[in-house]
Amino acid sequence: MILDLDIGNTLSKWRLKDVASSEIRSRGAVWTREEWRPGADIPDLDVVEAVRISSVARESVLRDTVTLLQRQVGVVHVARSAPEALGVSCGYDEPGRLGVDRWMGVLAGYQLTGGCCSVDCGSAITMDFVLPGGRHLGGYIIPGLRLMKESLKLGTRNVAIDPDSEADELLAPGCNTVEAVNHGIYMSAVSAVNRIYSEVCDREGVALPLLLTGGDARVVSRGLRIPHAVWPDMVYAGLEACYPLTAAERAGRLAGAPLPPPVPPLEKIRASLAFSMLL
């Protein structure tokens, strides 16, 4: 089995993948922490032959995790952001400073589409752009839905947005504090994704496929009118592309990849941008 780990600021996600069949056997998530208990927090390591890690947690969390895993598993790959990988050149002045979860998303998105906007809706909402040809432009970071809510300190932090609510309801004016906060942060996240996507496509003169991942991807997706695809395993797919271990991965087949989403005509993106700037 391969153990894939995606350690975010809030949640550490794991999945077990069968080397022979390339199938996902199990998956889970725990709050990001320093102490891991194999068999409880992460699967029993007896069945694990190799580990691949993407981590944006504190360096000490990564160090302790790697130390623990190396005691029992022969192969431990730790992904790092780099100036260039898999045909993509990193847009950061200091590529090592780009969050490796963003880099994994960019690499996976580029493998799937040949140029895209990748959005990761987690503790932070990050947006990255990579052009056809492989030039990553850099991106944007805003607080995620939960962080935005916590920062208000209005006693609404434990009242989560119901991911099954209709987007139309979530975008309507709220009639109590909980609703006003939930609808406000939802509106700001969805508008930011919309506007940033349109601005960058406009300035670069190219309409890019839009891909979403992260814990809040599904709920953000419901409010977006731009065609897009949700790819829950996008960070894992970056790990697969960087460290292919199964036959399917070596053949370039990334697990759980959606169909590349349709791309709106650039003229339509520009028209909606002009319209929003009139308001």
Ligand SMILES: Nc1ncnc2c1ncn2[C@@H]1O[C@H](COP(=O)(O)OP(=O)(O)O)[C@@H](O)[C@H]1O
């Ligand atoms: N079951 C859940 N537990 C915790 N957070 C969740 C859950 N489902 C959705 N979320 C949302 O997802 C966010 C975490 O998403 P994730 O992509 O795992 O973040 P990170 O990579 O920053 O740890 C939380 O901030 C919260 O808004």
Ligand SMILES: CC(C)(COP(=O)(O)O)[C@@H](O)C(=O)NCCC(=O)O
């Ligand atoms: C921006 C992030 C905090 C997002 O992390 P996440 O929300 O996925 O936990 C992470 O990618 C990070 O720590 N990046 C380093 C700074 C940067 O990318 O510029």
Ligand SMILES: [K+]
């Ligand atoms: K994120």
